[in-house]
Amino acid sequence: MLIFDQLKKGDRPLQWIAMGVLLGMAVLLAGLWYVQIISRKRYQTSLKIQSFRTVRLPAIRGKILDRNGLLLAQNQPRFNVNLYLEDLRPLFTHEYTNTVKREYLRQTGKTKPTRKEVSALERQARYRVVSNIVAQVSSAVQVPLLLDEKKFARHYTNELFLPLLIVKNLTPPQVALFMGKAADLPGIDLEIQPMRTYPLGATAAHLLGYLRRSDHPVEEEEITYRYPLPDFIGAAGLEAIFDQHLRGKAGVKSMLVDNIGYRQREEIWPAPEPGQNLFLTLDLPLQQAAERALHSAGAGTRGAAVVMDARNGDILALASAPAYNPNLFITNMPPDEWQRLNDAQLKPQINRATHGAYAPGSAFKIVVGLACLEEGLDPEEVFHSKGFYRVGRGTWDDTAGPGEFDFRRAFYRSSNPYFIEHGLKVGSKKIIELGRFFHLGERTGLLPHQEVRGYFPDPSQKLKIDGSPWLDGDTANLSIGQGEITVTPLQMAVLTAAIANGGKILWPRLVDRLEPQETDGSQEPTLFPAGRIRDTLPVQARHLQMIRDAMRADVEERDGTGHSARVPGLNICGKTGTAQVKQGRKVIDHITWFVSFAPYESPRYVVVVMVESGLSGGGTCAPLAQQIYRAIQKREQLGPAQPAPVVTLK
Numbered sequence: 001m002l003i004f005d006q007l008k009k010g011d012r013p014l015q016w017i018a019m020g021v022l023l024g025m026a027v028l029l030a031g032l033w034y035v036q037i038i039s040r041k042r043y044q045t046s047l048k049i050q051s052f053r054t055v056r057l058p059a060i061r062g063k064i065l066d067r068n069g070l071l072l073a074q075n076q077p078r079f080n081v082n083l084y085l086e087d088l089r090p091l092f093t094h095e096y097t098n099t100v101k102r103e104y105l106r107q108t109g110k111t112k113p114t115r116k117e118v119s120a121l122e123r124q125a126r127y128r129v130v131s132n133i134v135a136q137v138s139s140a141v142q143v144p145l146l147l148d149e150k151k152f153a154r155h156y157t158n159e160l161f162l163p164l165l166i167v168k169n170l171t172p173p174q175v176a177l178f179m180g181k182a183a184d185l186p187g188i189d190l191e192i193q194p195m196r197t198y199p200l201g202a203t204a205a206h207l208l209g210y211l212r213r214s215d216h217p218v219e220e221e222e223i224t225y226r227y228p229l230p231d232f233i234g235a236a237g238l239e240a241i242f243d244q245h246l247r248g249k250a251g252v253k254s255m256l257v258d259n260i261g262y263r264q265r266e267e268i269w270p271a272p273e274p275g276q277n278l279f280l281t282l283d284l285p286l287q288q289a290a291e292r293a294l295h296s297a298g299a300g301t302r303g304a305a306v307v308m309d310a311r312n313g314d315i316l317a318l319a320s321a322p323a324y325n326p327n328l329f330i331t332n333m334p335p336d337e338w339q340r341l342n343d344a345q346l347k348p349q350i351n352r353a354t355h356g357a358y359a360p361g362s363a364f365k366i367v368v369g370l371a372c373l374e375e376g377l378d379p380e381e382v383f384h385s386k387g388f389y390r391v392g393r394g395t396w397d398d399t400a401g402p403g404e405f406d407f408r409r410a411f412y413r414s415s416n417p418y419f420i421e422h423g424l425k426v427g428s429k430k431i432i433e434l435g436r437f438f439h440l441g442e443r444t445g446l447l448p449h450q451e452v453r454g455y456f457p458d459p460s461q462k463l464k465i466d467g468s469p470w471l472d473g474d475t476a477n478l479s480i481g482q483g484e485i486t487v488t489p490l491q492m493a494v495l496t497a498a499i500a501n502g503g504k505i506l507w508p509r510l511v512d513r514l515e516p517q518e519t520d521g522s523q524e525p526t527l528f529p530a531g532r533i534r535d536t537l538p539v540q541a542r543h544l545q546m547i548r549d550a551m552r553a554d555v556e557e558r559d560g561t562g563h564s565a566r567v568p569g570l571n572i573c574g575k576t577g578t579a580q581v582k583q584g585r586k587v588i589d590h591i592t593w594f595v596s597f598a599p600y601e602s603p604r605y606v607v608v609v610m611v612e613s614g615l616s617g618g619g620t621c622a623p624l625a626q627q628i629y630r631a632i633q634k635r636e637q638l639g640p641a642q643p644a645p646v647v648t649l650k
Contacts, residue, residue, distance in 0.1 A: 058231040059248030060194045062275035062517060064208060064238060066284040067314075071199055073208055073239070073326075078195035079170040081137055081178065082163035085156065087187035088129055096125035127152060130164070133185055137166055140181035141174045163189070169331075196232060196330055202323040204287050206351035207280075207447075207510070209237020210326035232330065236349075238278065238511075239326075241448060245514055248275030274517045281314040281512050281530075283307075289631030290319040293609070293624040302346065303611035303621075304353035304489040307628060310497040310603045312531035313506030315446070317628075318490070320352040354447050357454040357486035358610060361577030361617065362414045362561075363593040364481030366499060366547060369411060371434045372422045373543040379407035389417035394473045396420060396480070399616075411550035412560040414576060416480050423479025424472060431478060432459045437537055438495045439505060440487055446508045454486040482579050493608045496595045499547055500573075500603035503537035551575055552600050555622075562594060565622035567629045571600035574625065576617030589613055594621035598629060605632055 064073035100121050104113060113121060131147045138145035145167055155164055166188075170178065175190070182188060196211055211232035231250070234243035251272035290305040297303065300322070307317035328337055341348050350356060373379065387402035388395055400413040410418035423431060435441075441456030455465070457478075464470060464484055477483030487495075490508060498505050514526040537544070551573035554562040562574040574596030581589035592614030597606045607625050614620030 056231070057251035057272050059250055059272035060274040060517070061196055061232075062246040062248065062277045062514075064246070064278045064280065066280055066282045066287070067512060068283070069279075070284040072204055072280070072282075072284070073196065073198050075194040076197045078168065078193045079175050080168040080191045080193055081141075081166040081170065081182075082189050082191050083130065083133060083166050084163050084187045084189060085126075085130070085160060088126075088133075091129045091186060092122070092126050095129050096122055100125040100128070123153060123156075126156065133188065134166055136185055137178070137182050137188065141167060141170060141178050143167055143174065163191070169195075198326045200284075200288075201327065202325045203284075203291060204282065204318075205237075205323045205326050206320045206353070206450075207237055207282070207318055208326060209239040209241075210235055210324075210329040211239055212329060235329070237351075237447070237450065238280075242278055242511075242514070246275040246278060249273040276514045276516055276526075278514055279512045281309075281316065281509055282318070283316045283635070285635055286628070286631060287317040287319065289628050289635075290317040291321070291323075293627040294319055294321040294611075296627065297611060297614075297620065297624060300346065301611060302352065302613065303609065303624075304351075304356065305610075305624065305628065306353055306489050306493040306606070306608040307632075308493045308497055308508060308606040308608075310500040310597055310606045313494075313497070313508045314512075314530055315508055315510045316605070318351075318353050318510070320350070320356075322346050322348045324348045351447070351450050352610070352612075353489045354444075354451040355488070356610075357452050357488055358591045358612075359483075359485060359579035359581075360481040360487050360492060361579030361591065361593055362416075362419075362481055363492060363575050363577030363595045363617070364485065364487075365411065365414065365419050365479075365577075366495070366551070366575055366595070367435050367438065368419050368423050368431055368479050368481075369407065369550070370499075370539060370543060370547055371431045372419075372426050373407075373546060374434070374539055375426045375430055377407065377422055377426075379546055382406050383410065383415075383418050383421060385415055385417040387417075389420045389476070391420070391424070391473050391476045392471070394476065396476060407546070408550050408553055411547075411575075412554040412557050412562075414554075414561045419479045420476045424475055428457075428470065428475040428478055429459045431475075432457055434537075434539075435485075437505070437535060438491075438498060439534060440485070440491055440495070444490055444494060444508050446490060446510055451490070452488060454488055454491060455484070456487075457484050481577060489608050489610045492593070492595050492610075493606050496597055496608060497606045498537055499544060499551070500597035500606060502541065503539060503544060504533050505535040505537065507532040507534050548573055548600065548603075551596070555596070561616075561618040562596070562622045564618060565594060565596060565625045565629065567626055567633060570598050570629055570633055572596055572598040572625075572629060573600050573603075574622065576622060578614075578616045590615070592617045592620045594618070594625045596625055598632075605629075607632075 060075055063071060063075070065071055101113065104117070104121055105111070127147070127149055130152060134145050134147045152164070178190060183190065198205070198208065212235040214231055214233045233247065234240035239246065249272065251270055286307050290307060294301055294303050294305055303321055305317065305319045306315070308315055324341060328334070340346065382404050385398060385400070385402050385405055387398050389398070396416050398416040400415040405413065405415045405418045435456055436459065441453055443451050443453050464474060474483055478485060494506060494508060509528060509530050509532070511528045513528060516523040516525070552571060554560040554576070555566050555572045555574050557563065561576040565572055565574055574594055577593035577595070579591040580587045581591060590613065592611050594609045594617050596608070597603045607628050609621040609624045609628070611620050611624070
């Protein structure tokens, strides 16, 4: 070769170049040998001490709205101040080297601290730096803040890659103070978090339910998170029933940390998917009117009110008193509120409209009267009442007093002797069979886990709940809605709707649809059909009409028990009820009712009111129903309410 020939001839410049190339190659080979052989363990160790951390990022929860788009539950921004410790490493080093270490050596007279002492001094330096920043934030937002040394040390040891929460839930004025005085502090950042809020407080609280904090991922999520950020899940009501739809899908933040625990880099995969919005059949103004009516009965009122569309089963209002403020389950529940929630008599957490079972009293005479008519009762036949009725050793008093009663007058005056007399003639089996067609003693399925069946006997049953034989006195009790029967206000609303609409037993409906928050057309809403028929009453249309006429008389006639529910311009049909609550043979309380529908000409609205410890159905519940009907009348005149502005969080 020419090059080697020149080298052999003693070409000095070329020889020097060749030597340089060979030397460079030797250095390169030595470097590769050092990296791959000598430094192999160090790099392997470095890879081991670097690791990924997966953090669960909660999604924005879907809103809950009424039928017109009025907000019942939404998300509002919550402002938190966080401190990122990795940004403070130079300050930690400076504080340790220039202050803490020097002070220690000066005080001890040592020239060099031990390894154990270094670790303690570094902890002290870090605490000084962070506590100083916390003090500045405290001064800026005018909130007393104190950095707990043990909690800080635990966070630094276990969750260094996560920000340290300094103060949460700042008010708008505090945010302004922070931005003006503390936003430029090292490592400080203002974080905006979506927080569930119920803008109307206790309104529809039993329907909406509440959330509880959960620091652990839910079971259906497949990813295992090492550090789930705090989240909330539905614990009661619709928040629990539709939790999976409202909550959406959590995202994942993956962070690479070094051997100390500081973040090196991070990325989000995938991003959180917001939950769906839940639209209800509720009409918010009517819901508020029903709640106001219950509250007007006095402080500590225990009762329920249901407003239902008799045509399709839509629940327009479903109120229970007393209630609670679901916001308190997310923030801090005051001790006195916890005590009230656990009150054995008030039971604010119980939805009395679906979870309370009560004797219906004379409101059940709707069923008894219909059964008697079906079995051949002549509505024109006059019955002479003595003002009381005896069966065996039992005596039933009568607020209607003595006198002559045909079916219509006996109904609107609520004559116990009349209905006991004819109930005994018809027999308990026929009454119970008809009651079964109304699906009494069965759940409606409206609110799973928040609804009871009540109790309604079987037609073939010859024994009572306590095992004793069924006697004529039990049939007498059944004929006036007492004894072996309990119902919920919602069941009575379904029953009344069937009378109003011509015999259709409807499945009540509370949810209209689920819609995605981001309406880009890629996802269709989920619709819940209205007007689902559960059963049809096997009765004659003319007998249903007789019941409707008698119910109209109960409100229109001056001596009708439901006259105090009358609203000029609206033909209301109703039936009162007052049931005794006994302990042994002693009457200890009363359950009062008013069940109704309107207008008579074209029934649409069903209104049921129940109050525990009331005076009577006509004296306690009918006036409350009147308030609700006035709100309905006004509602129809004003038209649909306009949606409130929606707070959008991204």
